[in-house]
Amino acid sequence: MDQEKLYTLLTREIANELTEAEAEELQQLLQQYPHASYIREIFMKPWQETGRPASTEQLSDMQARHLQRLHASDATPRVTTEGETPVVQLAKRRWWRAAGIAAGIALLIAVGWKFIPGRTTAPQPQKSLATAKGIRSQLLLPDGSRVWLNSGSKLNYPRSFAARGPRVVELEGEAFFEIATDANRPFRVQTKAFTILVLGTSFNVRAYPQEDSAVTSLVDGAIEVQLDKNGQQKVMLRPNEKLTIPSNLFTARDNEAAVTEEQRPAIHLYKQRLTQIRDSITSETAWVKNKLAFKHLELDKVSALLEQWYGVEISFRDQQKKQLYFTGVFETNNLDEVLEALASTGSFTYTKDEKGRIWIE
Structure with missing residues (x-):
């Protein structure tokens, strides 16, 4: 039961x-x-x-x-x-x-939650939206909140939110949220790295399981990032700030359950301003407007973005090329145009094999 x-x-x-x-x-x-x-x-x-x-x-x-x-x-x-x-x-x-x-x-x-406001006696039916690599999608949640789901991501959410109590969704991957304001029903985004609490705002969350860090970026309003499952450690973000933390933070702290607070290793958090590239374009949220943007980013991480964006596989024959840094804004569905622009710097070349895999040399 x-x-x-x-x-x-x-x-x-x-x-x-x-x-x-x-x-x-x-x-x-x-x-x-x-x-x-x-x-x-x-x-x-x-x-x-x-x-x-x-x-x-x-x-x-x-x-x-x-x-x-x-x-x-x-x-x-x-x-x-x-x-x-x-x-x-x-x-x-x-x-x-x-x-x-x-x-x-x-x-x-x-007693059936008789003493809890807005109680529910049955589990809320769940829905799920998943996007494959190279595919992005939009979703309107039951409360009027809007979600943009990036490629290779998954969002779990209820078919309807309870009349009172928190609105909770689960994210794996990257999404941009515009939350409908409701002071009586705070909104929560749960990932495997952190939980985000908000009443009404717009923000971006990137928490892919294969990446070594998770990032949340606030555009408007205010959010509270919980760094443990009990909500004892929190970080507040203001507009145009982002927070980067280890992606396995929840799991790591669970494994240290018997360790006292004095014995716990320090958590490495990085609070920064959003990365402005040009005009009003920020690299953290440009994808919502169908723009691929990055600033002073290693080619290793750029290739990961290209894999998600275009649904391809990219490998390195020369491992030293991973450390090259690039800045760019692209609005094209043609991967070759992006690769040609990057390779035009003369810092690397690329080829494609018979299976379509791209090799950077």
């Missing part, structure tokens, strides 16, 4: 015991039950023990079974090393704490 699984995963998250696979499953369930985000926010606050929780006889049969499972999971003593606080002495307290959290979450879910 999805709801029972949901409060089980919420309980494990609060106890800091989620595995990477469980964290992904939890995000999917929160998409299906968006108002569970309210419950999550309530129980992620520092826990205050105010007394003994209700006994299992006072809980529903489903809750009682869940508490028994929690009790069984804490029953095995764990060995401690010198200097550590013996965890066996705290096991009973932790079990009652987890039991209380589980009971509270289960109670809210079991």
Whole structure:
């Protein structure tokens, strides 16, 4: 049952015991039950023990079974090393704490979200839009927000957003958003690198899984970039700013769950101004106007843009050519025109093999 699984995963998250696979499953369930985000926010606050929780006889049969499972999971003593606080002495307290959290979450879910504004009792049907390499697409979301989806990208979104509560979509790849303003329903874009929160604005997100960094660029309004799944670390962006972070940030921080904040390695963030090339053209958002633009970019990354833009494969016979830098703005469907313009600098040549692969020499 999805709801029972949901409060089980919420309980494990609060106890800091989620595995990477469980964290992904939890995000999917929160998409299906968006108002569970309210419950999550309530129980992620520092826990205050105010007394003994209700006994299992006072809980529903489903809750009682869940508490028994929690009790069984804490029953095995764990060995401690010198200097550590013996965890066996705290096991009973932790079990009652987890039991209380589980009971509270289960109670809210079991009664059908009765105490949550704008509740929904059924998962929101999901839709998906994917674009192949060389293809770009536009989409009007149910709330009136508009999305431009770049090539090789995928957007998951609900068929309709709940009357109240957050509007949530999932992105893999690159997209430009113009968000319809709704103060009662904040908009969230979830990627594998970060989560973006916004009320009404326009911004670009680039988070391809094969790239080593993810970038969000703000054109108008204001956005908040969450750097962890609990929303404890945030960065605010102003118009004409962009933020670059490691693309595996969420996964890396999950793997460091047992590490204290003092022991965590520093996160390398780069906040910069948008890259103006000429007139009002910025390299981060030019693709929305069907312009391919880049400024002082390595040929290695330029070739990746060309692969996505034209749906081709580009390889290097001379690896040193990857370090060449180029600036350009192109508005053409002819790849040869772009390659000829770049090669006219005399810094490299290119050929095509019988399979159509382009080789840079």
